[in-house]
Amino acid sequence: MIKPFRFILFFLLVTCFSCEEILLESDISDQTVTLVAPSNEATFTSTGITFSWEAVEDADEYRIQIARPNFENPLEIVVDELTEETFSTQQLNIGTYQWRVKAINSAYETAFTTRTINVISNEDFQNNTVILSSPVSNLITNTNVQNLSWQPVIGAVSYELQITNSSNVFILDQTLTNTNYNYTFADGSFEWRVRASNGTLQTLFSSRSILVDTTAPNTPVLSLPANNSTIVENDVTFSWTRTAINGSNENDTIKIYSDIGLTNLIEESQNTSPFTTNLDDGTYYWIVIASDEAGNTSSQSTTFKVTIN
Numbered sequence: 467m468i469k470p471f472r473f474i475l476f477f478l479l480v481t482c483f484s485c486e487e488i489l490l491e492s493d494i495s496d497q498t499v500t501l502v503a504p505s506n507e508a509t510f511t512s513t514g515i516t517f518s519w520e521a522v523e524d525a526d527e528y529r530i531q532i533a534r535p536n537f538e539n540p541l542e543i544v545v546d547e548l549t550e551e552t553f554s555t556q557q558l559n560i561g562t563y564q565w566r567v568k569a570i571n572s573a574y575e576t577a578f579t580t581r582t583i584n585v586i587s588n589e590d591f592q593n594n595t596v597i598l599s600s601p602v603s604n605l606i607t608n609t610n611v612q613n614l615s616w617q618p619v620i621g622a623v624s625y626e627l628q629i630t631n632s633s634n635v636f637i638l639d640q641t642l643t644n645t646n647y648n649y650t651f652a653d654g655s656f657e658w659r660v661r662a663s664n665g666t667l668q669t670l671f672s673s674r675s676i677l678v679d680t681t682a683p684n685t686p687v688l689s690l691p692a693n694n695s696t697i698v699e700n701d702v703t704f705s706w707t708r709t710a711i712n713g714s715n716e717n718d719t720i721k722i723y724s725d726i727g728l729t730n731l732i733e734e735s736q737n738t739s740p741f742t743t744n745l746d747d748g749t750y751y752w753i754v755i756a757s758d759e760a761g762n763t764s765s766q767s768t769t770f771k772v773t774i775n
Contacts, residue, residue, distance in 0.1 A: 491573035492524035499528070499567045499579045506581040513585060513620040514594030514669075517565055518553040522576065525569035530554050535562040537580065555597050557620050560585050588621045591664045596625070596672040598660065603674040606714050608760040610678060614658055615646035619669065622662035628671070629658045651678040653713065679713035683756035683764040686718055690740075693770040700747070700774060705740040706754050706767065714759035722752045728769070749773045 500520040504510070517530060531537075532545035544563070545556055548570070566580040588594075597617040601607070614627065627647055629638040632655040640647065649658075659673035690705040691697055710716055720741055722733045728751060733743060750772050756764035 493574050494524050495574045497522050497576050499569050501579050504583050508583045510585045511587045512590040512593040513557050513588050516555040519567050521552050522569035526571045528567055528569055530567050532563050532565045536564045555595055558585050591667040594619050594669045596660045596662050598672050598674050606677045606759045608680045608762050611650050613648050616660050618645050619662040621664045623665050624663050626661050653678050679760035682762040683716045683758050684709050685765045686754035686767045688767050688770045691772040696773045696775055701744050703740045703742045716758045718754050718756050720754050722750050726751055747774050
């Protein structure tokens, strides 16, 4: 009888926690998503269209769907995606479409709001937008080789890829027929941008930034308390130095152990020097390791021993 009782108790606890989560989540089901653009029955002479809507308070994300020609008798659901943004840019072939958006959080969702649009030609090719896929905007990375990719533009026969460095000097200007390109970056800050051409007209450039940093931070040098020192205060101030390197943001992490093998971690803190903490009487061993936003890690500092007595 004990095992069934435990199972029932566990089930009730899980159910209660789930109910509590639902009660804590805001009910957005009676709210309405206000569509901003395009307007209902809007007509387009280019295939790149940006759909936008107003934010719904307490919504976590939005589902946008696009059907051809409508949702009542769809020939095709051409888009069905979730996004945290309040806009979405899509490439649509010539035809009639309905688009709709609803807001969602972890427990509730609104009804869809729907509009109709018509794409009648691609004469205004220059009004299309190249949608960049990867890498993400403002990427900070320690990987030199990046696959730059973007979504195809209907009617495009070629794409122009440009890369500039932090001084706005061109380091690449390449005409391509495919929609991706492998490039090996040096360390530094760069902007990469792409525009499409149909042989006569060109779109505007779409651009993103990337920071490449493959250099590990310098190794921290410990200073105080001095190695093998004995102190009488339980509030201990630890100090170290490290020369920063240009690139991504760097941080120091201090680790304090109770054993020389550095297995029994007493405290760990990402902090700047000096760092003060309260420790019980005893013997401690401490190190500092530096890391940066790109994912590089320094060598471990030397180990200092301090005794509080």
